[in-house]
Amino acid sequence: MRIHTGDSVLVISGKDKGKTGTVLRVLDDRLVVSDVNMRTRHVRKTAQGPGQRLRYEASIAASNVMILDPKTKKPTRIGVRTDEKGRKVRIAKVSGEAIVAGKVTPKKGPKAAPLKTKEQAEKAPEGEKVAGPQRKPFWKRLSFGAEAVQEGEEPKGQVTDHSVPEPTRIPESFSHSRGS
Template sequence: MNKIRKGDEVIVRTGKDKGKRGTVLGVLADKVLVEGVNVSKKHVRPNPMLGTTGGVVDKVMPLHISNVALVDANGKPSRVAIKVEDGKKVRVLKTTGATLAA
C-alpha cells in the first residue's frame, strides 16, 4: 500500500519549490508528479502529421516521494502510518491521527 496516492494534497519539503502545495497527478515507483510544482520548459518540434505545433511547452517533472508530505487539516505537513482496522489497511496521519479516505 502506497503512503502517497494520486489525488492527495501534498506540500514540498525540500528543493527549489519548498513550501509549495499541489495535488498528486501520478505516482511512478519512488517518484511523484505534483500539479504546478517542478515545472520545466520543453522545446517541442512541430509535427504536421499529428497536427501539433512547435514551441516551448511547460512540463511537470517528477519529484522523489521523500521530498513531499501530505497536508493535514491544519495545513501542516504530516507523515503517514499504515494501520489495520477491521481487517483492512488504512492510512493514518501522524500529526492529527485522522484516517485518510481510500
C-alpha cells in the same frame, strides 16, 4: 510507499520548497506533483500544427514531500491502522484523522482533435465542416482537362496505342562465334 495518487502534498526541500499540489502519478520512489518541478519542452512546427512550448511536471523524489493533514492542513507523517473490517487505513500522525486519496482529473491542454471513424463521419450532421480540405490531384486544380474528367471521356486527338514495339535486332543476325 504510503503516498497515493490524489493526495495533497507539501514540498519540503528543493527548488520548489513550500509549494503544495496534488499527486498526479506515483513512480517507484518518485512522484509527479501538479505545478511542481515544471519543465519546458520546445516542439518544432510541423505541417499538422504550429511550433509551441509545452510545460509539464517532472518527477521529484518522494522523500522531498510530506502529505498534508486533512484536518489541520499541516504537513504530517503517515501511519497505518486496520479498521473494524480488517482493511488497512492510512492515518495522519498529527491529528489521527484518516487520509482518503482524492481523485485526480487530467489537465485540459491543447490537444489534437480526436480522429473520427467512418461510422462517426457518416452520422455527422451535413452542416458540419470536414476537418480538412479534400485533396485533389494537381492537374484538376489547374483545370487541365477538367471538362473531360467531368464527362468521363478521353481528351480528343489522343489515341492510346497498346501495341508491342518492333524489336530492333533480330536474334538470327547475332553471331555466336568468337573473334568474328
